[in-house]
Amino acid sequence: MIDGQTIEQYQHDGYVVAHGLFSAEETDALRAHFMSFRPAEPGGGDSRNKNLQKTDDPLRLYSRLMMPHRSDDVALRWLIDARINAWISALEGSEPYAVQTMVYYKPAGSRGQALHQDQFYLRAQPGTCIAAWMALDACDEENGCLQVVPGTHNIPVLCTKDADLTLSFTGDTVDLPDGYTPVPVIMAAGDVLFFNGQVVHGSFPNTSRDRFRRALIGHYVVGQAQAVSEWYHPVLRMDGTTVDFGISERGGKCGVWVERDGVPVAEAVGVETRQQ
Numbered sequence: 001m002i003d004g005q006t007i008e009q010y011q012h013d014g015y016v017v018a019h020g021l022f023s024a025e026e027t028d029a030l031r032a033h034f035m036s037f038r039p040a041e042p043g044g045g046d047s048r049n050k051n052l053q054k055t056d057d058p059l060r061l062y063s064r065l066m067m068p069h070r071s072d073d074v075a076l077r078w079l080i081d082a083r084i085n086a087w088i089s090a091l092e093g094s095e096p097y098a099v100q101t102m103v104y105y106k107p108a109g110s111r112g113q114a115l116h117q118d119q120f121y122l123r124a125q126p127g128t129c130i131a132a133w134m135a136l137d138a139c140d141e142e143n144g145c146l147q148v149v150p151g152t153h154n155i156p157v158l159c160t161k162d163a164d165l166t167l168s169f170t171g172d173t174v175d176l177p178d179g180y181t182p183v184p185v186i187m188a189a190g191d192v193l194f195f196n197g198q199v200v201h202g203s204f205p206n207t208s209r210d211r212f213r214r215a216l217i218g219h220y221v222v223g224q225a226q227a228v229s230e231w232y233h234p235v236l237r238m239d240g241t242t243v244d245f246g247i248s249e250r251g252g253k254c255g256v257w258v259e260r261d262g263v264p265v266a267e268a269v270g271v272e273t274r275q276q
């Protein structure tokens with residue numbers, strides 16, 4: 001339920017879980033639908049992946065699906081679902097604009113995604129972005145659930161550095177000072193986690209023997225934004241129509257941790273040199 005306490009929790013931590021937002025039937029149907037985009041068995045199926053079948057990296061056959069809503073109606077309908085709109089509108093105070101979908105399969109044994117901030121990539125301006133991260137499987141620490149760092153929604157976009165590619169399939173990560181620790185978000189299939197675009201988050205490897213950790217992810221820009229990075233166009237209203245939007249600049253200033261009165265504070269004094 002989206003009550004005052006839920007909104008306060010989101011404002012305090014930068015994230016909140018909507019439990020059971022999608023029914024078991026809807027979640028089963030979404031999971032089955034998106035599995036049809038990938039081979040049914042590791043090593044089988046998609047002929048485009050012939051070379052990749054030679055490697056033992058499970059992500060080669062189950063790489064994430066990017067922007068399915070641009071060609072797939074199921075993904076589009078989920079992206080602009082009225083329940084997601086109601087939650088984001090309540091949490092942020094206005095209706096968002098929809099810009100991205102992704103499906104993560106994360107089969108057993110696969111790497112996670114190093115800690116990062118979504119706003120580093122989206123560059124919603126002014127303001128920030130927000131994610132709706134829906135669990136298509138029950139997820140916990142064993143299968144590499146999402147990890148979030150509470151309270152990081154109030155910091156600027158941090159400067160990035162190289163991630164450990166043995167643990168992460170993406171190459172960028174950010175530093176965290178003592179006192180900022182990722183916490184696992186344990187979710188049931190059908191739950192949706194909403195988190196602010198500045199929130200530092202990511203996931204660790206799936207250490208289970210045989211469990212997928214599938215997730216359907218939507219990214220939105222918060223209502224007052226007028227520009228977003230080029231890759232996220234076209235920008236959609238929550239009724240699916242396209243809205244005219246500016247293209248935001250990449251790069252610029254980024255945050256580094258400094259100590260003020262013994263407390264770590266992220267200040268936008270660095271200059272981003274990495275490609276987003």
Ligand SMILES: O=C(O)CCC(=O)C(=O)O
Pocket residue numbers: 104112113118131133145146201202203215217
């Ligand atoms: O699901 C994951 O492991 C990471 C997802 C993520 O970082 C994102 O949606 O921005």
